[in-house]
Amino acid sequence: MVPTSYYLILSAIIFTIGAVGVLSRRNALIIIMCVEMMLNSVNLTLIAFARQWDNLNGQIFVFLVMAVAAAEVAVGLAILIAHFGISKSTNIDDVNVMKW
Amino acid sequence: MSFEMIFFILVGALSVATAVGVVTSRVAVHSALFLLVHFATLAILYVTLNAQFLAAAQIIVYAGGIVILILFVIMLIGSAPLETRAGYRSWVPYAGVALGILMLAGMALTILQMPPTELNPEANQGGVPIVLGIELYSQNILLVELAAVLLLVALLGALLLARQPKNEESPISNFQSS
Numbered sequence: 001m002v003p004t005s006y007y008l009i010l011s012a013i014i015f016t017i018g019a020v021g022v023l024s025r026r027n028a029l030i031i032i033m034c035v036e037m038m039l040n041s042v043n044l045t046l047i048a049f050a051r052q053w054d055n056l057n058g059q060i061f062v063f064l065v066m067a068v069a070a071a072e073v074a075v076g077l078a079i080l081i082a083h084f085g086i087s088k089s090t091n092i093d094d095v096n097v098m099k100w
Numbered sequence: 101m102s103f104e105m106i107f108f109i110l111v112g113a114l115s116v117a118t119a120v121g122v123v124t125s126r127v128a129v130h131s132a133l134f135l136l137v138h139f140a141t142l143a144i145l146y147v148t149l150n151a152q153f154l155a156a157a158q159i160i161v162y163a164g165g166i167v168i169l170i171l172f173v174i175m176l177i178g179s180a181p182l183e184t185r186a187g188y189r190s191w192v193p194y195a196g197v198a199l200g201i202l203m204l205a206g207m208a209l210t211i212l213q214m215p216p217t218e219l220n221p222e223a224n225q226g227g228v229p230i231v232l233g234i235e236l237y238s239q240n241i242l243l244v245e246l247a248a249v250l251l252l253v254a255l256l257g258a259l260l261l262a263r264q265p266k267n268e269e270s271p272i273s274n275f276q277s278s
Contacts, residue, residue, distance in 0.1 A: 002108045005212060014119050025123065044145060
């Protein structure tokens with residue numbers, strides 16, 4: 001069987017790619033996609049550890065993480081559309097309406 | 101090199117390649133499609149990790165829900181390529197990649213110090229729905245209720261944010277008329 005550390009390394013790689021994407025890209029939609037990728041990498045870690053310790057709590061945690069991610073994407077995209085109506089731009093640098 | 105290892109390496113390489121594709125695509129729709137394949141590869145990995153219900157949930161929730169939502173928003177908002185801003189931004193991707201490699205090295209050093217433990221091939225009884233359901237609804241019923249409240253709040257929040265006042269044009273019709 002594939003050792004757990006292999007899955008953890010893969011999860012770390014995906015998390016790093018997602019983090020670099022969040023920090024480097026300016027399009028708000030790409031940033032949301034990279035945040036989802038980071039959440040998925042954590043899901044992979046939790047399920048790998050659930051298998052290693054033969055404990056279902058890891059999988060239940062993943063269940064909750066999926067629910068949170070779905071809710072967060074829905075609200076985040078609604079915010080993005082509402083902001084796009086004002087500024088007509090998806091550039092994250094333009095989300096500065098509260099800046100004084 | 102057992103078959104499981106080769107399979108894991110192939111699926112893992114596809115997962116990393118599509119992740120890189122999400123981050124580096126110039127067109128937003130391409131990023132969304134790369135993300136779709138990335139979620140599918142993760143669902144495959146969940147099946148190998150004795151989490152069969154979560155693999156199905158991953159396809160339904162992420163690939164079939166979140167990516168569709170993102171594609172709808174790309175359709176409504178449009179994916180005009182952003183022109184580059186001031187020149188000081190040009191070093192940001194390289195700094196991001198360098199810091200990312202640093203973070204990955206730190207994680208890898210910690211992970212590789214893990215002692216190997218023996219794995220039960222029937223761990224979690226395969227993660228089939230009945231086992232997860234028994235665990236979820238007997239020990240963790242509070243989490244189910246909290247997830248329900250969270251989804252309700254998110255639904256109401258999204259409805260409120262997307263509400264269009266009666267006498268104003270919606271932001272979508274504003275975009276299409278310009």
